[in-house]
Amino acid sequence: MFVKKYQNEDSIIWNEFVSLAKNSHFFFLRKYMDYHSSRFIDHSLMIYDDKNSLIALLPANISGNQLISHQGLTFGGLLIKASAKQNEILSVFKALQDYLSANKLTSLTYKRMPYIYHEMPCDEDLYALFRVNAKLIRRDVSSTIKLEKQIKYSKGRKWIVKKASESGMIYQESTDINSFWSNLTAVLQRVHGVNPVHTVDEIKYLHETFPKNIKFYTATLNNEEVSGAVIFEVGNTVHTQYLFNSELGRQVGALDGLIDYLVKNTYADRAYFDFGISNEDQGRVLNEGLISQKEGFGARAVVHDFYEIYPGCE
Structure with a gap:
């Protein structure tokens, strides 16, 4: 695996990969990410396999000596190639740990994408987080209606x-x-x-x-x-x-x-209607009045998880 820091000249390749990823989202496209580029020091990563094929992207920024996936976005995590297999994503995470070590970065804060935004099964990163001993540091709760089976x-x-x-x-x-x-x-x-x-x-x-x-x-x-x-x-x-x-x-x-x-x-023909989170204090306080209103429409919990990954954990 090879990890490359994103540069402006990579924008076409980046955007094409985003559009084909199995967990694609329009706010990972560079025209969305870059509208607030003055507020963050972008340090997004492109991960290539041993055949020099792009296998994953990590939208991210630098804050001090920490890498964060990305503070300007609600969630982030890896954007994964549809054909990628579990062992390959394990290798991606090990490559990310090596990248942290080589660049003297103390940690990577990984804001995982909720499953309701996955176009197909996409939990390879969740298993890899377990394997590299990533630490769950925050959990927000969003409220979502499953429209075909609405409460x-x-x-x-x-x-x-x-x-x-x-x-x-x-x-x-x-x-x-x-x-x-x-x-x-x-x-x-x-x-x-x-x-x-x-x-x-x-x-x-x-x-x-x-x-x-x-x-x-x-x-x-x-x-x-x-x-x-x-x-x-x-x-x-x-x-x-x-x-x-x-x-x-x-x-x-x-x-x-x-x-x-x-x-x-x-939006009756869609799968999910998501209201967003009802948390304060890094997820440790639940705004009960706010979530009660959402639950009154039949929405139920979908979590947003934040993990901390450290160099050389395994």
């Missing part, structure tokens, strides 16, 4: 969805990103005292670059935008990247109605 809504969710339906709410895809982002920012500031992770210019760039993957949906009442959802679409899985509900939206159940619309209409 019924709770009574409270049913009541709120019915309330929204009777209010005359209109649900639709939005193209007015400026208005959407202004409303989202106002709600996040009022409720949490924070701004969206993406600026309006960043999200507009990403939407223009990935129009098939990033969508904006709104709930409007009397021509007023009262709730919204930013959806990331990846194969058979959709993820709610941002959600907001104005004061009026809360009164009429707009967000619940919008989620119901997305689940039962827009």
Whole structure:
């Protein structure tokens, strides 16, 4: 195995591999990864087998003397060639350990991709993590609906969805990103005292670059935008990247109605509808109110695991 640090001239090869990987995701493409390149020191890796064939990619950045898979992304881990076998991935992890040693890096933080984003069985890295004595350092819990076997809504969710339906709410895809982002920012500031992770210019760039993957949906009442959802679409899985509900939206159940619309209409033919995590303090605190709302729609737990890999563990 040979480990090569990614360079800009590798972008075509990188992107082609991402599109063919059995755990592909659009935010591993370089146009997504590089939009916030000024915030991170990219140190992504390309792993080749003994026949000089690219077998895996590791999106990553450097922080101090640590390698992290990648702080600008929700999750990461290895992107794996569909034909790769278990022994080959064991060799990949041993090569990564050697790379850490050769470059005087103390560890690799490995943010494993949840299985709902796998296009086919893809647990070779999970077994390899065990074999190199990787340490589980964090576990977040996301809430996901399996759409073909959806658990019924709770009574409270049913009541709120019915309330929204009777209010005359209109649900639709939005193209007015400026208005959407202004409303989202106002709600996040009022409720949490924070701004969206993406600026309006960043999200507009990403939407223009990935129009098939990033969508904006709104709930409007009397021509007023009262709730919204930013959806990331990846194969058979959709993820709610941002959600907001104005004061009026809360009164009429707009967000619940919008989620119901997305689940039962827009994305009824997909496999998974993922709400994201409900954790604080590196996974050790569960926001029970937040996860209860998601579980009210029939969502159940899918974990996001973080491992620490050290040089020469085995």
